[in-house]
Amino acid sequence: MPVIIAIGAQWGDEGKGKIVDMLAERADMVVRFSGGDNAGHTVVNSFGEFGLHLVPSGIFSSRALAVIGNGVVVNPAVLLQELAKLNERGVDTSRLAISDRAHVIMPYHIMLDKFQEQARAGKAIGTTGKGIGPAFADKATRHGVRMVDIIDSERLRERLTTVLEYNNTIMTRVYGASPLSLEEVHSEYCRYGEQLAPYIRDTSLLLDEAIARGQVVLLEGAQGALLDPDFGTYPFTTSSSPLSGGGCLGAGVPPTRINQVLGVFKAYCTRVGGGPMPTELKNEMGQAIRELGHEYGTTTGRPRRCGWFDGVAARFSTRINGFTSAAITRLDVLDTLPSLKICIAYRLDGQIIEHFPASATDLERCEPVYEEFPGWQTPISDIRRYDRLPVAARRYMARLEEIINCPVSLVSVGTRREETIYKMPDLMTQPVTQR
């Protein structure tokens, strides 16, 4: 039975929430494996509309276990609020498990995130301000606090004695801030530990058991491939790997167990925060796409930068993630546009290049080389069969498929679950009734 990974294939906000919510219907386990509450997934289903940040979309499924994997950094206060809101709206959250190895976002991480951004001045990354970078930095420098620590008051005190002193030193000496009190932080996080204890488990073991039973496991990516610290537009990236390889590490599943890797691409491009985006449209067309697609961040409410589909970045994303198929989302957002463009190469210093450069400053200087396509100028949200799409939409899609170099399995033409076209029969993506 399959283990499938769903990955944001661009700069995040590709509409993974809807796709994962649909796939979760058929999964026995849904696992978040990277990032933290910097992520924002909008899910629209029979319970209503939700903006999830930490809880995996699988929470809405009537049977799946929703898992926050070891690769996630967890802000316990945010998680508890999210659970309370879900409960208020009738969603059962008892099937949640949090990895005992997941790192915890501490108050000083959020403070340091803001100080670091201020210090970057004109070169700010435009982080979400949720403490993600400092929490992953502490993980790497072995100054982290993990979920397993907050459920044991003595262990937490011992851990904090070292790590709070280290972080207080940085905050006071580098940034001139006041130190945090060990007693206050300890008692606050002991409280969180008590509330979250029933959920904290060895989730990698749970996954192993599920796979051994032949159950369907879905690994739910956060952010997007081009925000990966190794392969994204460094330093304008996030701090944990949103790639398929990151899924193995962040959930504790060996690569040999993965059956499918689904890349979720938006039919155009968006990005929030700083960093290069070669196809960005800083004109009326960009503004029009933003309004048509309601392109404002789920987490921060910031307007997203909008542009044409970047085929160079997309093909790179397929290569580093090994997508076995792609979901194209938000095709309907383009319904009214008279013509569309796809970037098929970059021009850098007079040379045409087809690879994605390592340096953000090189990428900043890349000019997109476009192919132009006529728009279809008709609503497509009611269409359920691929061959019923207008000819112009199929031409656009065919070229996307060719450029990204992987077969398209589904096309999303609206926010609701049913507004989906299944192009390829597939165990996970095909609705039960259509199989």
Ligand code: IMP
């Ligand atoms: P951080 O992850 O908060 O440190 O932010 C680093 C960069 O990643 C910034 O450009 C953010 O806007 C971007 N980012 C982080 N999470 C998301 C997301 O879920 N969607 C889109 N961009 C994100």
